[in-house]
Amino acid sequence: MLMAAVTALLFGPLLTGLVVYLLPSRRLRDIGPVVLAIGLLGPLWHLGTEVVGAGPLVLALGGHFAPLGIELHVDGLALAMLWLTGIVALAVNVYVSASLPVDAHFPATGFRALWLILWSGLNALFMAADLFNIYVMLELTALAAVSLVVVSRGPEAVSAATRYFLFALAGSLFYLLGVALVYGQTGLLSLRVLETSSWGGPVSLLALGLMTGGLAMKAALFPVHAWLPRAHAVAPSAASAALSALVAMAGAYLIIRLWLGPFAGHWPQALAQGMAALGTAGIVYGSIQALRQSRLKLVIAYSTVAQLGYLLLIFPIASLLAWQGVVYHALSHGLAKAAFFLAAGNIIHLLGNDRLTSLSRRDHRLAGSVMVMALSGISLSGLPPSGGFLGKWWLINAALESGQWWWALAAAAGGLLAAAYVFRVLRHALAEPHPDAARDAPIADNLPRRMFWPPMLLALGAVALGFAGQLLSPVIRIGLPTGVGG
């Protein structure tokens, strides 16, 4: 039963992506992925009850356990990410079921297949439990993600995608070299076995550095973020939502897994401080760039560079509270950022462009999307009672508890900066109509309900996460990695 649930999550989207074209009508092809997303909530629920009831799961494919076989694992963190993927995927599928038929700029066929393959790859990545398997899944997701940027067509899209591709290619080779070094030293690939065996030394540090560098390129962590803003801004909005909320975050997720799992205790505290300093630099740089953009989707994309920086703040603190804070931050950022990008897609659908100055139309048809942006902005800037607030609150408290007030300051300052770029967007939306805006084409038509509600519900979910802290914090503590202290 468990294996069936996992198989459904791994192969459901992949197989749907391959056969969805065989469906006889356009309407069925639009509805198919939505039905799949709703259906996959069942396996997710089953996995959830198993993990909550019986602790972290280790699934050995074909009954062969590590070090011989390939394992999949689901602990609290992986469960949280799988649920985030499931929910964002459901929203994206409902959204594209309405947006693809009306959007003639890119081929619906390619988009659907690539997105479904990406979805499978993400599910596999979050469950992967050995270093080499992670490499294969990274490549699968990178191929699908780069192609989703190309789908937008046009020289802008292809050059952004090529840049993304080069970063992803170099990143995975760095990662693979790190894997080879780990294998050379220990003869092991399984995260679980590595975590419990005693190893270390300079080779392990070199391997950790290579893998972290490679994954940072995939996650667009500062200073190897150069590809992300263009690629995420130029991709179709539904793809941007998945890329920012899930794909970029998956790289940071793996860095956290490696540092606190198999490599726990191998790194000196100074290195952890350095990582958090890079994270802080990313928060400041991304936020300042977001403040300088004149296009909505670039603001949101730079915001992703900033928000992912928070995830690196865990390393110098590494307490239970910091763990909760960082995981909660990843969850609420995922929901809020997906909502933000889908809302931007709605605005592009209505206005035909995403210039901030065009937002000042004061048209009632824009109001709903502006409200979605305000709601996700509340979570991104960490205002109570949102999920973003709770994550930052835990992170700041954890920093103060460990006596490292400067990281509390970094988290708080990042919140202020986020508020600044969110309010800048809202200010444009609420301002007197810009002279340029009058020249824009009239608003197309009404927004289909299937394009309005997914971002609205995601944004409300990001805010509602703030009330679910008591409920969810025990879940994300299941199967804590050894690197997280009490």
Added chain:
Amino acid sequence: MSGILAFSLTAGLLFALGLYGMLTRTGLIHRLLGANIMAAAVFLFLVVLSTRATEAGADPVPEVMVLTGIVISISLTAFGLVLIRYLRAMTGQATLPRSGREGDGHSGDD
């Protein structure tokens, strides 16, 4: 033992060489070739690892990783070449604009 060391150093050198090419060249084909050299370096290192004799003979796990890696590397190279051709067909050149200069072009599905 010295053979292993020599091959490992060669792999390291090749990796650095490929990376240098990826970073300094502007032509995209050159950069893709740089990545290929990096991949070859990693595969060389893995093959070296597999020759460290155990009682049972050579270690098959790194060999399997190399095989999988080669398949992935070839697919990615093919994908990259298509991407570069596509870019060239659109812009007339197989280079990327400098990251700061892409400016405020079109964004989004507009």
